[in-house]
Amino acid sequence: QVQLVESGGGLVQSGGSLRLSCAASGRTFVMGWFRQAPGKEREFVARITWSGGSTHYADSVKGRFTISRDNAKNTVYLQMNSLKPEDTAVYYCAAGDHSPTSWNYWGQGTQVTVSS
Numbered sequence: 552q553v554q555l556v557e558s559g560g561g562l563v564q565s566g567g568s569l570r571l572s573c574a575a576s577g578r579t580f581v582m583g584w585f586r587q588a589p590g591k592e593r594e595f596v597a598r599i600t601w602s603g604g605s606t607h608y609a610d611s612v613k614g615r616f617t618i619s620r621d622n623a624k625n626t627v628y629l630q631m632n633s634l635k636p637e638d639t640a641v642y643y644c645a646a647g648d649h650s651p652t653s654w655n656y657w658g659q660g661t662q663v664t665v666s667s
Contacts, residue, residue, distance in 0.1 A: 553577045553656045555644045560661030563634055567665070571629040573644030573658060581647045582627040583654070584618065586640035586663075593643070598651060599627060607651070612638075634665045 554576040563569050573582065583598030597608045597618040606618055617630040631638065644658035 553579055553646055555646060555656055555658035557642065557644045557658045557661040560642060560663045562664045562666065565634060565636055565665055565667050567634050568630070568632045569634065569663060570631070571642055571644075571661060571663075573627045573629075575625040575627070575646055575656075578622075578625055579646040579648055579656070581651050582620065583645050583647075584627075584629045585643045585645055586638075587643070587660075588637075588640040591640075596642070597629060600651060605651075631663070634663075636665050636667045639663060639665050 556574045559571040578601055581598055581600050584596040585593050586596050587593040595609050596612055599606045599618045599620050615633045620627045641660040642663050643660045645654040646656040647653045648655050
């Protein structure tokens, strides 16, 4: 069982930046970020594989968000720039053991609020 602990959420003005971190208790095949806004379904944001660093982004964040990893620390980061009010959501870290689109572990979530 892998434990995921997120940090870095908060309140920021539109156009600002935030960096989320997710520390994992063990290594997994893939790590990623999802988000859920009030009244909406949880949606994929970005993912990165541990072995090759292959990344994938949702179209809504492409060019503004960057996912990266520090293998030595078992930590994944989400750098969020040019934030918009529609980015407001609870952001969840997730990890998977076997494939880029299968998620076995979830963090508790961290709130990101972007004011206009």
